Amino acid sequence: MEVGTVFNTQKQYVIFKLNEEYYAANVSYIVSIEKYMPVTRVPMARKSTLGIINLRGEVITIVDVKSILGIPDKQASGSRIMITEISNSKIGMVVDSVVEVAEITSSMMQDNVMVFQGKNREAITGVAYVNDKYVMVLDMESLLWGDVVECPLT
Amino acid sequence: MSKKIMIVDDALFMRMMIRNILTKNGYDVIAEAENGAVAVEKYKNTNPDLVIMDITMPEVDGIEAVRMIKKIDKEAKIIMCSAMGQREMVFESLQAGARDFILKPFQAERVLDAVKKATSY
Amino acid sequence: MDTSGYMSLFLEESREHLDNINNKLLMLEKDNQDSGIIDDIFRSAHTLKGMAGTMGFNSISSLTHSMESVLDEVRKNQLFLSPLVIDLLFQCYDFLELCLKDIELVGDDSQRDPTELEENLKQLISKNTAKEIRPAKSDEQESKGVEPKASTMELDEYQKDIIRQSEMQGFNTYEIKIVLVSDCLLKSARAYIVFRELETLGEIIASRPSAEDLEDETFGNTFSLILVTSSDISSVRRVLDQITELESIEINQIETGSYKQVEQDAGAAAKENDDDSSVKRKIGQSIRVDIERLDLLMNLVSELIIVKNRIQNENYYRQDKSISESVEYLGRVTNDLHDAVMKVRMVPVEIVFNRFPRIVRSLAKETSKSVELITKGAGTEVDRTIIDELSEPLIHLIRNSVDHGLETPEERVASGKPETGVIVLNAYHEGNNVVIEVTDDGRGIDTEKIREQIIKKGLASEEAAVEMDESRLISYIFNPGFTTSESVSNISGRGVGLDVVKTSIESLGGVVEVSTASGKGTSFHIRLPITLSIIKALLVKVADEKYALPFGNVIELMEARESQITKLKKQELIRFRSHLIPVIRLDRLLECPRKTKNDSDRMIMVIVKKGDKTYALVVDDLIGQQEIVIKSLGKYLSDVQVVSGATILGDGSIALILDMNHVA
Numbered sequence: 001m002e003v004g005t006v007f008n009t010q011k012q013y014v015i016f017k018l019n020e021e022y023y024a025a026n027v028s029y030i031v032s033i034e035k036y037m038p039v040t041r042v043p044m045a046r047k048s049t050l051g052i053i054n055l056r057g058e059v060i061t062i063v064d065v066k067s068i069l070g071i072p073d074k075q076a077s078g079s080r081i082m083i084t085e086i087s088n089s090k091i092g093m094v095v096d097s098v099v100e101v102a103e104i105t106s107s108m109m110q111d112n113v114m115v116f117q118g119k120n121r122e123a124i125t126g127v128a129y130v131n132d133k134y135v136m137v138l139d140m141e142s143l144l145w146g147d148v149v150e151c152p153l154t
Numbered sequence: 155m156s157k158k159i160m161i162v163d164d165a166l167f168m169r170m171m172i173r174n175i176l177t178k179n180g181y182d183v184i185a186e187a188e189n190g191a192v193a194v195e196k197y198k199n200t201n202p203d204l205v206i207m208d209i210t211m212p213e214v215d216g217i218e219a220v221r222m223i224k225k226i227d228k229e230a231k232i233i234m235c236s237a238m239g240q241r242e243m244v245f246e247s248l249q250a251g252a253r254d255f256i257l258k259p260f261q262a263e264r265v266l267d268a269v270k271k272a273t274s275y
Numbered sequence: 276m277d278t279s280g281y282m283s284l285f286l287e288e289s290r291e292h293l294d295n296i297n298n299k300l301l302m303l304e305k306d307n308q309d310s311g312i313i314d315d316i317f318r319s320a321h322t323l324k325g326m327a328g329t330m331g332f333n334s335i336s337s338l339t340h341s342m343e344s345v346l347d348e349v350r351k352n353q354l355f356l357s358p359l360v361i362d363l364l365f366q367c368y369d370f371l372e373l374c375l376k377d378i379e380l381v382g383d384d385s386q387r388d389p390t391e392l393e394e395n396l397k398q399l400i401s402k403n404t405a406k407e408i409r410p411a412k413s414d415e416q417e418s419k420g421v422e423p424k425a426s427t428m429e430l431d432e433y434q435k436d437i438i439r440q441s442e443m444q445g446f447n448t449y450e451i452k453i454v455l456v457s458d459c460l461l462k463s464a465r466a467y468i469v470f471r472e473l474e475t476l477g478e479i480i481a482s483r484p485s486a487e488d489l490e491d492e493t494f495g496n497t498f499s500l501i502l503v504t505s506s507d508i509s510s511v512r513r514v515l516d517q518i519t520e521l522e523s524i525e526i527n528q529i530e531t532g533s534y535k536q537v538e539q540d541a542g543a544a545a546k547e548n549d550d551d552s553s554v555k556r557k558i559g560q561s562i563r564v565d566i567e568r569l570d571l572l573m574n575l576v577s578e579l580i581i582v583k584n585r586i587q588n589e590n591y592y593r594q595d596k597s598i599s600e601s602v603e604y605l606g607r608v609t610n611d612l613h614d615a616v617m618k619v620r621m622v623p624v625e626i627v628f629n630r631f632p633r634i635v636r637s638l639a640k641e642t643s644k645s646v647e648l649i650t651k652g653a654g655t656e657v658d659r660t661i662i663d664e665l666s667e668p669l670i671h672l673i674r675n676s677v678d679h680g681l682e683t684p685e686e687r688v689a690s691g692k693p694e695t696g697v698i699v700l701n702a703y704h705e706g707n708n709v710v711i712e713v714t715d716d717g718r719g720i721d722t723e724k725i726r727e728q729i730i731k732k733g734l735a736s737e738e739a740a741v742e743m744d745e746s747r748l749i750s751y752i753f754n755p756g757f758t759t760s761e762s763v764s765n766i767s768g769r770g771v772g773l774d775v776v777k778t779s780i781e782s783l784g785g786v787v788e789v790s791t792a793s794g795k796g797t798s799f800h801i802r803l804p805i806t807l808s809i810i811k812a813l814l815v816k817v818a819d820e821k822y823a824l825p826f827g828n829v830i831e832l833m834e835a836r837e838s839q840i841t842k843l844k845k846q847e848l849i850r851f852r853s854h855l856i857p858v859i860r861l862d863r864l865l866e867c868p869r870k871t872k873n874d875s876d877r878m879i880m881v882i883v884k885k886g887d888k889t890y891a892l893v894v895d896d897l898i899g900q901q902e903i904v905i906k907s908l909g910k911y912l913s914d915v916q917v918v919s920g921a922t923i924l925g926d927g928s929i930a931l932i933l934d935m936n937h938v939a
Contacts, residue, residue: 040929041820042908043865045915052908052921054929059906059921089910145911236461244464254468254519257460268519275517 011103015135016082016095018066019074022135023095024104024128029084029140033098036079046147053092055083062092068143070120084140091144104128104137122146157273160185160200162193162207162219163235168258172206175262181269190214194222197230204272205232206265207252209243217247224251231272235260282378285330289375292319297368300361307356316364317346323371331383335374338389341396342367348400358633359443363395398445433659434481434501436626438529441503446477448503449511452525455496459520463492469521470500472514477504487568496522501529572616577904579609581923584901588925610902624702624711625653627666631673631700638677645684645695646677652702657709661803665711668776672713672799673698675773680717680797690794692716706827706885706935707919708785709805714798720791722748749789753777802936810905812922814898814930815881818867821930822894823903823922824881828935830889831882832897838876849891851882859939860893865917885935892938905932 013024014033039051039062048067052059062081066073081092108128123143128135159181163169166188173183185200187193191214193207205223209216216234223230234247234255244255254268299316303309320339327335342364348354370392374384430438438448451473459465466489473479482489482500489498504511508526515524583605590598628650639646657665681687681696688694701712725748729740734751753773780787785803811826833851840847840858847858858880862869880891903922908915919934 040921040931041868042912042915042918042931043867044917045912049912052912052929054923054927059908059923059929061909061911063911091909091911238460241461241464244461245467248464248467248471255461255464256519264519271517271519275513 011105012101013104013130013135013137014082014101015099015130016080017097017099018069018071018095021071022099022130022133024102024130024135024137025082025084025140027101029086031083031085031090034081034083034092036081036094050094053081055092058090060090060092062094063144065093065095065143068120069123084144086141086145093144100131102130104130104135109137110134156180156182157204157269158182158184158200158202159269159273160187160193160196160202160205162187162190162205162211162216164188164208164211168208168235172265175265176269179266181273190216190219190222193219194226197223198226201227203231204269205230206256206269207232207234209234209236209240209247217243217250220247220250220252233268233272281330282382285326286375286379289323289326289335292323293368293371293375295319296364296371300364300368303356303361304358307361310350313346313350313356317343317350320346327384332374332378334384334387334389335371338367338370338392341389341393345396345399354399360399363392363399367392367396395444430481430501431659431662433622433626433662436629437480438501438503442530446503446505447507448501448529449508450499450501450527450529451511451515452497452499452523452527453515454522456520456522457496459496462494462496463490465518465520466498468518469515472518473500473502473504473511476506476511476514477502479503569616569620573620576609576613576616580613580902581904583609584925613902620659621656622659622662623654623656624662624665624709627662627669628653628700628702630666631669634670635673635677635698638674642677643683644677644681646681647695647697648673648700649697650700655702655704655709657702657803658805661709665803668779668801669700669711669713671773671776673700676713676715676717676797680715680719682718686718704805704827705802707805707810707825708802711801711803712798713801714796716796719793719795719797720749720752720789721793725749725751749791752789753787810903811900812903812932813881813900814903814924815861815894816896816898817861817865817894818869819871820865820867821898821924821928822861822865823930823932824883824892825932825935826900828883828885829881830884833880833882833891835878835880835891836876837878849880851889851891854889856882856889856891857939858891858893861933861938862893862895864938883935883938885939888939890939903930903932 010026010028012027014027014030015022015024017023034055037053037055039053041051042049042061045051048064050062050064052061060083064073080095080098082095082098083090083092085091108130110127110129120143123139123146125137125139128137159176161169161172161176161183163172169186169188173186176183184202185196187196189211190207193205194214197205207216207219211219214222220232220234223232228251230251232252234244234252235258236244236247236255237258248255253272256264256268296316296319299312299319303312303316306312320342324336324339324343327333327339345354345360345364349356349360354360370387370389374387377384377386441448453466453469455462455465470479470482479500479502482498484494484498488494502511508528511526512524515521515526583602586598586602587606590602631650632648635646635648676698677696681698682690682692684694687696697716699712699714701710701714703710722745726740726743729735729743729748729751730737734740734754735743753776777787780801780803785801788800788802789797790800791797812823813826813829815822815824831851835849840849841855842848843855847860848855849858850856861867878893879895879897880893881897882889882891884890901924903924905920906922907920908918916937917934918931920932921929922932924930
């Protein structure tokens with residue numbers, strides 16, 4: 001599924017699930033959502049790197065987002081790969097399912113961040129209450145590129 | 155001796171206008187043609203020093219005519235007339251061997267400048 | 276007249292005169308005003324002419340005759356003895372040498388044709404009949420005059436080289452600036468006419484804006500171009516005057532004060548040890564192509580190869596004979612296409628290397644040192660875009676060697692070294708890379724001084740600095756602003772430091788390494804990718820994964836048994852061609868997970884060579900040899916060193932490309 005053009009994209013987020021929790025990523029970072037496919041391992045890469053895939057002739061790195069966030073991996077079925085692009089560099093994230101695309105406004109943001117179970121707090125900008133559920137809003141740049149030496153972000 | 159010029163354009167009006175400009179300035183219009191085929195025939199018969207030719211014409215268009223005339227006489231000097239927005243055709247005619255081009259609607263000085271340069275070297 | 280009895284006498288005397296010519300030419304290089312030397316050379320050439328004429332050796336007598344004419348003009352002060360002329364005379368010497376050798380071996384020199392050299396010599400004189408006496412230039416001016424003068428356009432090395440070459444052959448180079456009338460409507464067509472007409476006179480080797488921009492009409496009303504032609508300036512003006520809609524025409528002649536050696540099939544320059552076959556470049560047959568178009572071409576060729584591989588793969592299962600034949604042919608054509616496109620982009624490093632002897636000479640003068648520059652592998656080819664980027668870093672490294680590396684003649688003699696310092700510039704291909712080394716036999720890098728500076732500048736604590744080993748210390752020379760020299764010498768131009776050298780090379784995807792030995796010298800080692808995005812590779816299976824080894828590194832394939840492996844201090848070794856080489860088990864190195872255990876005693880090894888080291892890589896299986904398209908791994912994985920890229924195989928699966936530099 002391609003995330004198509006929605007008006008006022010700034011506030012549109014893709015809501016997806018990791019284990020039983022909901023997360024949100026801003027639509028402007030998402031290129032496409034693919035079905036899970038076999039990943040080729042890359043030796044001696046960072047622990048959170050699962051490997052690379054061949055996506056229609058393009059070589060894309062796939063990361064294990066749960067590992068980056070520090071949450072346990074409870075095997076969930078129907079995994080999907082979300083292809084993100086930041087500063088012309090693509091990275092694929094493995095997620096358990098994609099739920100919906102929703103608008104998140106500042107009024108929906110909550111005060112308490114205690115809902116987040118994982119270790120990597122910097123990757124979360126906050127928690128929002130969207131469509132009857134609590135959703136962890138992700139800081140994509142920090143999440144994916146936070147500890148990379150050759151960060152393409154300028 | 156004044157230079158001999160042939161004017162080729164499917165519009166009588168255009169031919170008249172160019173002829174006036176040329177004859178007033180000492181050039182001799184020895185032939186006119188309304189399409190490329192006639193132009194090639196008349197070129198063979200009258201052997202002008204210069205041809206002023208429109209690009210878009212019925213029967214045989216300007217580009218084809220340039221090729222055919224150049225086959226008969228590879229030294230033939232041909233100036234193309236083109237309306238705005240015919241960039242590709244201008245390029246094609248230049249590649250076919252046309253020497254210069256003037257854009258319509260043209261000013262007398264531009265026409266004369268082109269004709270002078272084409273006939274004096 | 277029976278000349279056979281005189282042969283040995285002829286050979287002996289000719290050899291003497293030739294040696295004399297060579298020595299005197301070398302002296303002339305240093306001081307081109309000494310009329311005594313010029314007379315001396317003239318006399319030797321004259322004598323050679325006479326002897327050769329008597330013996331019936333026409334090539335020698337003909338060439339020496341032309342040399343005489345030129346030398347005569349020189350001593351009458353009617354021809355200025357520029358480096359161009361001296362170089363041409365050196366080439367004549369080379370030619371005469373070869374003639375003598377021929378005479379020794381087969382008895383005559385008729386195989387050698389001096390016509391081209393004679394033409395060049397003639398041109399020197401004919402150019403003079405129209406010109407006035409050129410005033411003598413000072414040595415300094417001369418050696419700095421490498422760049423084409425008075426060109427307002429930015430030219431790359433390749434273009435500058437064409438200008439130098441064309442001037443050498445007697446062509447004129449003009450920079451032409453055209454301003455179109457302000458109401459010109461079809462600017463691109465008008466520009467096209469300008470180009471077309473000028474191309475009847477010669478060749479346009481550069482234009483600003485680019486040909487593409489001119490076609491797209493993304494320019495104002497002005498454009499400039501550089502024309503190389505044998506016509507004179509009035510002919511050029513005449514052609515341009517006939518074109519309408521030109522507001523103004525400005526024509527300027529571009530002069531260079533330098534030269535480019537025209538290479539002959541037979542000779543290699545006496546001072547340069549170039550072991551590659553010489554490059555013959557013809558001017559007047561080159562065209563300018565925008566780099567973006569070449570990139571596009573390359574991408575298309577890459578895609579073609581991927582599709583070809585896919586078809587081959589499909590057919591492997593179907594075993595259709597007619598398809599096999601067609602695909603094979605397709606494969607050959609694609610290969611040729613690939614090579615052709617690569618060649619278009621590739622240019623010998625010689626273009627950059629050629630500037631260096633002059634630079635070294637002037638640097639040596641500046642620093643009052645005696646320096647000899649030896650270049651090797653000038654024919655090694657490198658991508659065009661790299662050539663431009665290379666020259667600044669290399670110039671800096673050479674400056675560095677002359678300035679800091681090499682000692683003064685007195686110091687050298689005092690430490691038992693020959694007075695003249697040697698810098699060797701060496702270029703060669705290695706696997707998928709091009710390597711360029713700058714090596715001097717100077718004093719080496721003083722690591723203790725570095726340690727002092729580190730402490731002094733507070734770059735590290737004293738305790739830490741004391742712990743640092745040699746390679747760590749040496750890496751500091753690449754820090755910005757770091758210098759251990761007492762005085763900062765005059766660095767012209769852009770204020771380049773070794774840190775800039777490092778970042779320049781790294782920006783090209785390469786690496787710089789240093790090795791040094793105190794008192795013996797220093798070597799800078801630059802390794803750059805050839806920018807081949809398609810390479811031949813050996814595909815192997817390691818555990819359950821597929822890897823690609825660049826063919827350039829592969830020497831041989833070997834089967835061996837576990838029992839043949841010996842161990843020395845934990846390093847496994849195996850015998851290969853009477854040497855013991857290290858064994859590297861790829862499945863362990865790459866931490867490959869295994870589904871199946873390999874119980875058999877038999878092992879498959881790929882023998883690879885990296886630099887001067889040879890290794891045996893243990894793999895599980897060989898898949899085949901294939902051309903692969905290199906896909907970058909992207910920035911996220913840039914810190915993974917053991918693989919340098921990935922490739923998509925015909926069946927859609929991925930093989931990682933091993934980087935031989937990090938396998939051992």
